[in-house]
Amino acid sequence: MTVKRRTFVLGALSGASLLALTACTNGEPEPTPSPTRQNPTVPQPSAFWRSEWTSDPFSRGAFSYQRVGSTPEQRTALRQPLGDRVFFAGEHTSETFPGTVNGARASGHRAATEVIDIAEPGERIAVIGAGMAGATAARRLADAGFNVVVIEGRERSGGRIHTLEVDDESHVELGAAWVRSSSTNPLENELDDAGVTTRRFNYEWEHRTPDGAVVDTGTIGPDTIVTAIDWASEQPADVSMAAAIEGSADLDDRPNEQGISEVDLVADYVTTNLVVPTGAEPDDLSAWYAPDATLSHEDDRLVTGGLSGFVDGLLDGIDVLPSSAVASVSHDDDGVTMRLARGESLSAARVVVTVPLGVLQSGSIEFDPPLPFSHRGAISALGMGLQDKLVLQFEERFWATDATVWSVVDAETELPLWFNVEPSTGDNVLVALFGGEDAERLAELSDNDLVAAALRSLEPFVADETEEDDGS
Numbered sequence: 323m324t325v326k327r328r329t330f331v332l333g334a335l336s337g338a339s340l341l342a343l344t345a346c347t348n349g350e351p352e353p354t355p356s357p358t359r360q361n362p363t364v365p366q367p368s369a370f371w372r373s374e375w376t377s378d379p380f381s382r383g384a385f386s387y388q389r390v391g392s393t394p395e396q397r398t399a400l401r402q403p404l405g406d407r408v409f410f411a412g413e414h415t416s417e418t419f420p421g422t423v424n425g426a427r428a429s430g431h432r433a434a435t436e437v438i439d440i441a442e443p444g445e446r447i448a449v450i451g452a453g454m455a456g457a458t459a460a461r462r463l464a465d466a467g468f469n470v471v472v473i474e475g476r477e478r479s480g481g482r483i484h485t486l487e488v489d490d491e492s493h494v495e496l497g498a499a500w501v502r503s504s505s506t507n508p509l510e511n512e513l514d515d516a517g518v519t520t521r522r523f524n525y526e527w528e529h530r531t532p533d534g535a536v537v538d539t540g541t542i543g544p545d546t547i548v549t550a551i552d553w554a555s556e557q558p559a560d561v562s563m564a565a566a567i568e569g570s571a572d573l574d575d576r577p578n579e580q581g582i583s584e585v586d587l588v589a590d591y592v593t594t595n596l597v598v599p600t601g602a603e604p605d606d607l608s609a610w611y612a613p614d615a616t617l618s619h620e621d622d623r624l625v626t627g628g629l630s631g632f633v634d635g636l637l638d639g640i641d642v643l644p645s646s647a648v649a650s651v652s653h654d655d656d657g658v659t660m661r662l663a664r665g666e667s668l669s670a671a672r673v674v675v676t677v678p679l680g681v682l683q684s685g686s687i688e689f690d691p692p693l694p695f696s697h698r699g700a701i702s703a704l705g706m707g708l709q710d711k712l713v714l715q716f717e718e719r720f721w722a723t724d725a726t727v728w729s730v731v732d733a734e735t736e737l738p739l740w741f742n743v744e745p746s747t748g749d750n751v752l753v754a755l756f757g758g759e760d761a762e763r764l765a766e767l768s769d770n771d772l773v774a775a776a777l778r779s780l781e782p783f784v785a786d787e788t789e790e791d792d793g794s
C-alpha cells in the first residue's frame with residue numbers, strides 16, 4: 323500500500339498545512355464526499371496470470387536501479403572482463419538503457435564484440451543465461467564461428483522476457499511487454515523483421531478517487547519531482563528521492579472538495595511514475611541519478627506477437643542446456659570451469675555471464691578467484707527493484723473509460739496502477755503493475771486473495787449504470 327509513501331510525502335507539508343493540522347479543525351473546510359455509486363461490482367475474470375519475479379531465484383527482482391549513493395559508472399565497472407576469460411552482460415551493465423530489453427540486447431552485442439576481439443577462431447565459449455543479453459551474445463558468437471553453449475538455470479529461455487500463449491492470436495507477457503523509444507531503438511525494427519507484431523500504446527492517463535470520481539491531477543506531481551531533483555543536485559552528496567522531496571517541497575495536506583490533497587497527488591505520482599517503473603521505494607532511489615519520470619513514452623510499442631519468440635529465434639540452432647543452474651565460475655590462464663548446482667562441471671575457453679544483478683547480489687554463484695573489489699562494490703551499491711504483474715482477462719468490458727493507464731489516488735487501494743490494453747489489442751485485458759514494497763507484500767498473497775484485492779481496486783472504474791440509465 324502507498325500509506326508509507328504518503329507518510330514520507332507528509333514530511334513535505336507546507337507551514338499553512340501544518341498549522342491547519344495542529345490547530346482545532348473547527349472552521350476548516352470539510353471535504354465534500356464524492357457521490358458514492360451504488361455497489362460497483364467488478365465481474366470475476368475469465369482468466370488471470372501473475373508473475374513472481376520478486377521470489378524467483380533466477381531473477382531476484384525485476385530490474386536494476388540506481389540506489390542512493392550508487393553511480394552509473396558502477397555499471398561500467400561491473401562489465402569489465404576478468405583476465406580475458408570472464409565477460410559480463412545484462413541490463414544492469416548498460417549505462418544507456420539499464421532495466422530494459424534494449425539495454426540487455428545492447429550489452430549482449432557489446433560483450434560478444436569484446437570476446438570476438440581477443441578469442442581464437444573456433445574456441446568454445448560458454449554463455450550463462452538465455453535471456454535477451456545471453457541470447458544476443460550467443461547468436462553473435464555462433465555467427466562468428468565459435469562453438470557456443472548456453473547454460474540456463476530455468477527450464478525455459480527468455481529470462482525476464484516470458485510470453486504465455488493464450489491462443490493463436492493472444493499472448494500474455496509476464497515480464498517485459500513494451501519496447502521503448504523507437505527513434506533510438508533498432509529493436510522495434512528487428513521485431514518487425516522477425517515477424518513479432520507490436521502496436522502503438524497510447525498513454526492516456528485517468529486518475530480516480532475510490533468513489534470513482536475523475537481527478538484532475540494538474541502538474542503538482544511532476545513539478546514536485548523536478549524541483550526535488552534540482553534541489554538534490556545542489557547537495558554535497560547524493561540523497562534519496564524521499565529526502566529530496568522532503569527537503570524541497572512545500573505541500574498542503576488539506577483535502578479539496580474531492581477529498582484529495584496535494585500530498586495525495588504527489589504520493590500517487592511517486593507510486594505510479596517512480597516506484598512502479600524502478601521497483602524501488604523513494605528512500606532507496608538515488609535523486610542524483612533518478613530516472614526522468616517526465617520522459618515521454620509516446621513512441622513506446624506494446625509487443626503483441628510474443629517477445630519470447632524473438633529470443634527463441636536468436637537461440638535457433640545453438641546448444642542450450644536448460645535447468646542447469648551454475649553454482650561456481652573458476653578461471654585461470656587456461657580457461658574457465660563452471661560447476662552446475664546439480665554437480666557436473668563444464669569447461670570453456672571463455673564465458674559471458676549474463677545473470678541478473680539480483681542473482682549476483684545473492685551470492686548464489688561463487689567466483690574463483692573472487693570478483694575484484696570494483697565488481698563487488700558495484701554489485702552491492704546498485705539496487706535490484708521489485709515489480710510484478712497481475713493480468714486479468716474478462717468476458718466483457720465493464721469499465722467506464724477509454725483511458726489506457728488508470729490510477730486510484732488513494733493510499734489504501736491495494737493495486738492502484740492499471741494498464742488497459744483493450745484499445746491496442748481488442749482483448750478485454752487489464753494489467754496491474756505493482757512495485758517496491760507493494761510487490762513484496764502482494765507476492766505473499768494467495769492467487770485468490772490477490773485477485774480479490776485486484777477486483778476491489780478496480781471498483782472505481784466500473785461503468786456507472788445509474789448514469790447510463792439517466793442519460794438514455
Ligand SMILES: Cc1cc2nc3c(=O)[nH]c(=O)nc-3n(C[C@H](O)[C@H](O)[C@H](O)COP(=O)(O)OP(=O)(O)OC[C@H]3O[C@@H](n4cnc5c(N)ncnc54)[C@H](O)[C@@H]3O)c2cc1C
Pocket residue numbers: 373375379380381383384385411412413414420421422423424426450451452453454455456473474475476479480481482483496497498499500501502646647648649676677678681686687709710711
Ligand atoms: C515485470 C517486468 C516488466 C518489465 N517490463 C519491461 C518493458 O516493458 N520494457 C523493457 O524494455 N523492459 C522491461 N523489463 C525489463 C527487461 O525484461 C529486462 O531488462 C531484460 O529482459 C533483462 O534481460 P537480461 O538478459 O539482462 O536478463 P535476464 O532476462 O534475467 O536473463 C538472465 C538469464 O540468466 C539465467 N540465470 C540466472 N541465474 C542463473 C544461474 N545461476 N545459472 C544459469 N542461469 C542463470 C536466468 O534464468 C535468465 O534466463 C521488465 C521486467 C520485468 C520483470
